[in-house]
Amino acid sequence: MGQIGGSLDAFIGAVHRRAAIFDHEIELVAGCFSQSPEKSKATGRALYLPDERVYDSFEQMILAEKERPEGDRIDFVSIVTPNHLHFPAAKMALENGFHVICDKPMTLNLQEAKDLVTIVEKTGLVFGLTHNYTGYPMVKEARDMVRNGKLGPIRKVVVEYPQGWLSKDEEHNDYKQAIWRTDPARSGAAGAMGDIGTHAENLAEYITGLKISELCADLSTFVPGRQLDDDGxxxxxxxxxxxxxxxxSQISNGEENSLKIYVYGELGGLEWRQMEPNTLLYKTQESQRIIRPSVGDLSAAAKAHGRLPAGHPEGFFEAFANIYRNFAYAVRAHMEGRPADPxxxxxTVYDGVRGLAFIDTVIASSQNDSTKWTKFVE
Amino acid sequence: MGQIGGSLDAFIGAVHRRAAIFDHEIELVAGCFSQSPEKSKATGRALYLPDERVYDSFEQMILAEKERPEGDRIDFVSIVTPNHLHFPAAKMALENGFHVICDKPMTLNLQEAKDLVTIVEKTGLVFGLTHNYTGYPMVKEARDMVRNGKLGPIRKVVVEYPQGWLSKDEEHNDYKQAIWRTDPARSGAAGAMGDIGTHAENLAEYITGLKISELCADLSTFVPGRQLDDDGxxxxxxxxxxxxxxxxSQISNGEENSLKIYVYGELGGLEWRQMEPNTLLYKTQESQRIIRPSVGDLSAAAKAHGRLPAGHPEGFFEAFANIYRNFAYAVRAHMEGRPADPxxxxxTVYDGVRGLAFIDTVIASSQNDSTKWTKFVE
Amino acid sequence: MGQIGGSLDAFIGAVHRRAAIFDHEIELVAGCFSQSPEKSKATGRALYLPDERVYDSFEQMILAEKERPEGDRIDFVSIVTPNHLHFPAAKMALENGFHVICDKPMTLNLQEAKDLVTIVEKTGLVFGLTHNYTGYPMVKEARDMVRNGKLGPIRKVVVEYPQGWLSKDEEHNDYKQAIWRTDPARSGAAGAMGDIGTHAENLAEYITGLKISELCADLSTFVPGRQLDDDGxxxxxxxxxxxxxxxxSQISNGEENSLKIYVYGELGGLEWRQMEPNTLLYKTQESQRIIRPSVGDLSAAAKAHGRLPAGHPEGFFEAFANIYRNFAYAVRAHMEGRPADPxxxxxTVYDGVRGLAFIDTVIASSQNDSTKWTKFVE
Amino acid sequence: MGQIGGSLDAFIGAVHRRAAIFDHEIELVAGCFSQSPEKSKATGRALYLPDERVYDSFEQMILAEKERPEGDRIDFVSIVTPNHLHFPAAKMALENGFHVICDKPMTLNLQEAKDLVTIVEKTGLVFGLTHNYTGYPMVKEARDMVRNGKLGPIRKVVVEYPQGWLSKDEEHNDYKQAIWRTDPARSGAAGAMGDIGTHAENLAEYITGLKISELCADLSTFVPGRQLDDDGxxxxxxxxxxxxxxxxSQISNGEENSLKIYVYGELGGLEWRQMEPNTLLYKTQESQRIIRPSVGDLSAAAKAHGRLPAGHPEGFFEAFANIYRNFAYAVRAHMEGRPADPxxxxxTVYDGVRGLAFIDTVIASSQNDSTKWTKFVE
Structure with a gap:
């Protein structure tokens, strides 16, 4: 794997690297970690990479790696830059024969997302998107329970993603994570809704198997001087x-990273919280169960995404690693001409399109006070 | 106190009775517990009331008690009937000189609510409304913290009230609590929104001191054959x-009575859950505190509404009893010509008006797909 | 009911009064609330009792009430004094024909406890002891589950009762609750072990139905100058x-009133915590269940000790009220010549004896370093 | 790093491997993963190791690696076998110049532990022991708080480690993890006390900085036919x-891996639970705080052992990886002739000695009913 982005002072780049190598399926062998060649080199050295495989630009990396002999070059790129670079990097990698795994939201806007679908479909290569929260074993179990009718037809879904870290104007405090996330040129048209609202949307659709058909949104920017929404x-x-x-929300003061979801059907309800990810509650009028990894009879999906005996907590990195490991399995299947194991x-790229369509739809809805419901159109 | 409604097979009537006597300030001495004289008598006997003070109708009770010598008659009535009887009973009681404490929603519709304001103001008598969730010590503490600026200006309020007990059509299962609550003639124009949505609205406005100015609602009736909304x-x-x-919601399957509220301001956030009512969380970016009754330095309001040392859980009855005790204090102050202690x-009756206005507004909003925002008008 | 002890500045006296009247089965009609006649009168007036039934001493109350006509006198006394007065008050009440309900530990020492058994057996009157924690619905459910073999044969019991309120020498801070509880003359031979250790012992034996046969204790007094153990x-x-x-412990700093119990058997385990009393966990290797009042299929015992629908938390007062209500039922059965409903x-008085025997045994064990196991002998 | 033990069907071997590579400081380059050469080879291949560095025995690995040119051989061995092989493997590795990191308990008995101290001291090499629970950031914070006097002098420590996975005789169900752990020849003289009791002992001493001076133990074997204690x-x-x-305990039925610790001092108390490792409670009589990674002002130690922003849960692997990373730092310091950063x-090896001494002491105490207190002697 060759990584694009993720220099030492970034947050998510290091997460991707650890997630990638976690299951001994992937090796980090090349990278272009920053738009600054110096920072890129420094990062590469800290990771014990040979200088010759640490590049000054993603274009250089893609072209140089392509020239290397088969078996001695990267098989795929991992894109962990701010959003505006996702599309050009992914496009170039795919068009030069490399599989791609990319952070979310997938692109800067919906048009790029659709273009990327075309490229992925044309190249036939594997494209993964790190909506990492779907990698948790208990999320897999939740989806399986819905699929198997344990909840009956779904009636109501409540998905909440409060954070508080942007309660002040951190983007003017020289806080790198805040700066690019509140800059439309690098982040896209949405702030909180793009960065974390898309995770919430993805999680709700993933667990329930239902697609949002229309919505009514009220986005706000509470922090003076901020360019994008910080609450919706x-x-x-x-x-x-x-x-x-x-x-x-990014202004739900005091909240850490409190993604949670409640799903209610005719027969029962589920509750899951990212900050205590190893507990899934299943409640009906008659009983309340705590479902936990490695306890009792779980779905094949939940079992396939946990690594430890009961009571040994797996967390954020492990869920992230599940995405990488599964992507690696699919890449390997592609290499061997087999279908990937579902x-x-x-x-995938189609989840990415829904994320960008979600961003477009909530913004359109929020800007229009005369219409209550805005259709969700990809 | 003389109670109107609350026969043995009711739920909330017994809550009111226990709440009333809890602090030795109020005695139950008369009642008309049912529209069936037999049931009324049977209830009276179970409560060790003398037969002559158990009446066949509220009209009879009010008139008969009025004839009793001062000091030997009821001072106020407690109204715990289905909603459609609140207004006539309250009106007659007030007009005959009795103070009133009444269950919520206050009346069947907004017009009755406004008429009741007029009567209360004209008679100058004490009127209490049992939005009991505001009686919890930690809710008092939360309000005090907001008032004292611990959260800074409020930015966001999330208030949730999921129940699951009407996930099936219990109203066709001869379930008394379900039958009247889903009957517009007795419950009013709203189902879930009237029964519990008003509690949520009241709690949010009580803690924050802010008034809802406009809203956008989507009400649903999920259970086939049901006449009123069961989710909103x-x-x-x-x-x-x-x-x-x-x-x-009344169809959030598996949920018990899960009222919860999150309030976020520029400086910090609060979280409170009714099902664990003795814990209030106060979080900022820098620290997270658990606030508990009788631990450390609490507001005068919190202290005035708890009765036990730390770790001795008070619950639903005690919060309800706080409403009754405070009402009793106000009645006593009225009798003695003193102002009540804030x-x-x-x-009060004004909270009741807001509840009915809330019901009207959410219904109007839900029925209108062409306008996004509906003004909240009392 | 006539109360002995429990003046306005006491804690547990007011709990008993509220618990007594909670279910409309008991009326407070007389009392001797303090050894100070002035305080006793003031308490009586605050409770709206007529002066003539507020007495200067318990002896006076018992004798005077006995002289009143049948039907117009108290049926039983409630004893809520410091421990040293339990025995003389109970003895005199019983010997004058009054049933007795008494706070715990039952007497000042084991000999008194045994003497009390003799008196209760001789008079045939009803004697209740307020080990109130056994009054919680989920404790009833736990006991029922053990009895019905849901856990299989019990292997291990862990019962913990940490409090922190005596972490400093509050007894020298003019803190009434601390003063008598740390005074051997009024509290008995044990401090923490008497005040709360006996609750833990009682709860463990109640839920499991097993009797402690021998024990090995290490009691400590951490706060300098304290006369009794504050940890064991x-x-x-x-x-x-x-x-x-x-x-x-009373020096587990920061703990409120954190009684909890874990019971493990061959088939499964239970966990219950007093501070969140409406949740009982039942776990096996295969599944984990949350058991809650009014949810699903509970034992008759659990149902008989709850009053509210699901999610409406009952707490300390309600559990205490269950003891009083059941005692009242037994008194009524006694009056009517019926057996009480189990x-x-x-x-009962026999639980009281075990409590005092527990105190004696832990003290004997703690003082003896040469023997590991001390037999638990009543 | 070369690993000894940890074939594909083991549990802890894979944990060590993932922990080792987690922070890009360590590479797995050699191994002898099983006493069966076939299983060893199969494991090596699954890990993409070249066949020539997958060995048939640890002796072969140590000797062969020693012959490789500097810079191209392993720097240390990781020992993850059943306990009886720890000592011979560690001894041979150290005596041939390799640093060692080893699973716990450190050796089969106290004599081996003491001998290992001598070897470590003589060789001057780095020896790490994977008492992994001390690797959690909140455990670091707890230790720091005790050191800095936030709790005042410590009065009481409660440490609990209930598991339920051996509630039945799994060792006769062909369950590999159960078989060796209940076999004295491979596990040592203690069962539950050796496997997890030593973790509890280590955690208590680590956080408090206090050493156990004497103890009184009651060990049991509840499952018929089992050779070692399953509860203590x-x-x-x-x-x-x-x-x-x-x-x-291994027979606390329904418990997963529920290590928890409570520490109480003159000024305050702490509570930490391994199954929700990112929450540390700090309570005094005046306030209750939730301490969380990346929230507010934490100790340097806590910060140095977390990798993610607030609300992104790290778990078991990350705590384990902290041990490996710190060990790697110490190895690097050793190579560079620097002192390791505290x-x-x-x-270390000294913690290992205490673990074996703990095992010896609890067994001696449990077997002796005539003496209450047994001195803890290393």
Whole structure:
């Protein structure tokens, strides 16, 4: 794997690297870690990479690696830059024969996302998107329970993603994570809704298997001088009649990273919280169960995404690693001409399109006070 | 006190009775517990009341008690009937000189609510409304913290009230609690939104001191054959610019009575859950505190509404009893010509009006797909 | 009911009063609330009792009430004084024909406890002991589950009762609750072990139905100048082979009133915590269940000791009220010559004896370093 | 790094491998993964190791690696076999110049442990022991708080380690993990007390900085036919006067891996639970705080052992990886002739001695009913 982005002072780049190597399926062998060649080199050295495989630009990396003998070059790139570089990097990698795994939101806007679908379909290469929260074993179990009718037809979904870290104008405090995330040129048209609202949307659709059909959004920018939304509240309607609520925020003061979801059906309900990810609650009128990794009879999906005996907590890195491992399995299957095993699923370019469509739709809805419901159109 | 409604097979009537006597301030001495004289008598006997003070109708009780010598008659009535009887009973009681404490929602509709304001103001008598969730010590503490600026200006409020007990059509299962609550003639124009949505609205406004200025609602009736909404999702906007989300549901399968509220301001956030009512979380970017009754330095309001040392859990009855005790204090102050002590507050006829206005507004909003925001008008 | 002890500045007296009247089965009609006649009168007036039934001493109350006509006198006394007065008050009440309900530990020492058994047996009157924690619905459910073999034969019991309120020498800070509890003349031979260790012992034996057969104790007094133990750790052995741990403390700094119990059997385990009393966990290797009042299929015992629908938390007062209500039922049965219904159980004089024997045994064990195991002898 | 033990069907071997590579400081380049050469080879291939560095025995690995040119051989061995092989493998590795990191308990018995101290001291090489629970950031914070006097002098420590996975005789169900752990020849003289009791002992001493001075133990074997203890309850006394309780169990049915610790001092108390490792509670009589990674002002130690922003849960692997990373830092310091940075601490050979001494002491105490307290002698 060759990484694009993720210099030493970034956050998510190091997560990707650790996730990639976690299951001994992937090796980091090349990288262009920064737009500054010096920073890129320094990062490479800290990772014990040979200088000759640490590049000054992603273009250089892609072209140089392509020239290396088969078996001695990268098989795929991992893109962990700010959002505006996702599309050009992914496009060039794919068009030069490299598989791609990319951070979310997938592109800067919906048009790029659709273009990327075309490229992926044309090249036939593997494309993975790190909506990492779907990698948790208990999320897999939740999806399996919905699929197997344990909840009956779904009536209501509540998905919440409050964070508080942007309660002040951190983007003017020289805080790198804040700066690019609040800059439309690098982040895209949405702030909180793009960065974490898309995770909430993805998680709700992933667990329920339902697609949002229309929505009504109220986005806000609470911190003076901020260019993008830092809070959003959304009413949801799903295909088939389920209703829901989604809210995401970077100004929910004191909240850490409190993604949670409640799904209610005719027969029962589920509750899952990212900050205690190894507990899934399943409740009906008659009983309340705590479902935990490695306890009792779990779905094949949950079992395939846990590594430890009961009571040994796996967390954020392990869920992230599940995405990478499954992507690696799919790359290997592609190399060997086999179909990938659907048990080892991961988010794809189509999830990416829905994320960008979600961003477009909530913004359109929020800007329009005369219409209540805005159709969710990809 | 003379009770109207609350026969043995009711739920809330017995709660009111226990709450009333809890602090030795109130005695139950008369009642008309049912529209069936037999049931009324049977209830009276079970409560060790003398037969002559158990009446066949509330009209009879009010008139007969009025004839008794001063000091030997009831001082106030407690109204715990289905909603459609609240107004006539309260009106007659007030007009005959009795103070009133009444269950919520206050009346069947907004017009009755406004008429009741007029009567209360004209008679000058004490009127209490049992929005009991505001009686919890930690809710008092939360309100005090907001008032004292611990959160800074409020930006966002999320208030959730999921229940699951009406996930099936219990109203056709001869389930008394379900039957009247889903009957517009007795419950009013709203189902879940009237029964519990008003609690959520009241709690949010009570803690924050902010009034909802406009909202956007999506009400649903999921159970076939049901006459009223059993679920509702609402976007909120408050005077002064705060935003919010309110949802309430009787079909959130597996949920018990899971009222919870999150309040976020520029300086910090609060979280409170009714099912674990003795814990209030106060979080900022720098620290997270658990606030508990009788631990450390609490507000005068919190202290005035708890009765036990730390770690001895008070619950639903005690919060309810706080409403009754404070009402009793106000009645006593009225009798003695003193102003009531604001430390011992309780919901009033004006809270009742806001509840009915909330019901009207969410219904109007939900029925109108062409307008996004509906003004909250009392 | 006539109360002995419990003036306005006491803690547990007011708990008893509220618990007594909670279910409309008991009326407070007389009392001797303090050894100071002035305080006693003031308390009586605050409770709206007529002066003539507020007495200067318990002896006076018992004799005067006995002279009143049948039907117009108290049926029983409630004893809520410091421990040293339990025995003389109970003895005199019983010997004058009054039933007795009494706070714990039952007497000042084991000899008094045994004498009390003799008196109760001789008079045939009803004697209740307020080991109130056995009044919680989920404790009833736990006991029922053990009885019905849901856990299989019990192997291990861990019962913990940490408090922190005596971490400093509050007894020298003019803190009434601390003063008598640390005074051997009023409290008895044990401090923490008497005040709360006995609750832990009682709870463990109540839920499991097993009796402690021998134990090994290490009691400590951490606060300089304190006369009694403020901490104790005990290894337990039960009849039949189960093992266990009991610890109780008043110097577990920061703990409120954190009684908790874990019971493990061949088939499964239970966990219950007093501070969140409406949740009982039942776990096996295969599944984990949350058991809650009014949710699903509960035992008759659990149902008989709850009053509210799911999610409406009952707490300390309600559990205490269960003891009083069940005691009242037994008194009524006694009056009517019927046997009491075992569904409505309450702790008796025999539980009291075990409590005092526990105190004696832990003290004997703690003082003896040459013997590991001390037999638990009543 | 060359690994000894840890074939594909083992549990802890894979944990060590993932922990080792987690921070890009260590590479797995050689191994002898099983006493079966076939299984060893198969494991090596699954890990993409070249066949020539997958060995048939640890002796072969150590000798062969020693012959490789400097820079192209392993720097240290990681020992993850059953306990009886720890000592011979560690001894041979050290005596041939390789640093060692080893699973716990360190050796089969106390004599081997002491011999290992001699070898480590003589060779001057780095020896790490994977008492992994000390690697959690919140454990580091707890230790720092105790050191900095936030709790005042420590009075009481309660450490609990209930598991339920051996509630049945899994060792006769062909369950590899159960078989060796219940076999004295491979596990040593203790069962539960050796496998997890030593973790509890280590954690208590690590956080408090206090050493156990004497103890009183009651060990049991509940499952018929089992050769070693599966449950133990222990009273503790620490140097300086603190008291405590330790219990550990493999038959606490339904428990997963529920290590928890409570520490109480004159000024406050701490609570930490391994299954929710990112929450540390700090409570005094005046306030209750939730301490979390990346929230507010933490100790340098806590910060040095976390990798993610607030609310992104790190778990078991990350704590384990902290041990490996710190060990790697120490190895590097050794290579460069620098002293290791004490901020990056890890358990050493001396902790291992205490673990074996603990095992010896609890067994001696449990077997002796005539003496209450057994001195803890290394």
């Amino acid at each position: 509240n959304v009413l949801l309607r799903f295909e088939g009649g389920a209703k829901g609520v989604l809210h995401a 048990l080892y699923d991961f988010p | 999702n609402v976007l909120l906007r408050f005077e002064g610019g705060a935003k919010g989300v309110l949802h309430a 430390l011992y507050d309780f919901p | 750790n005990v290894l337990l052995r039960f009849e039949g082979g189960a093992k266990g741990v009991l610890h109780a 569904l409505y159980d309450f702790p | 309850n222990v009273l503790l006394r620490f140097e300086g006067g603190a008291k405590g309780v330790l219990h550990a 901020l990056y601490d890890f358990p």
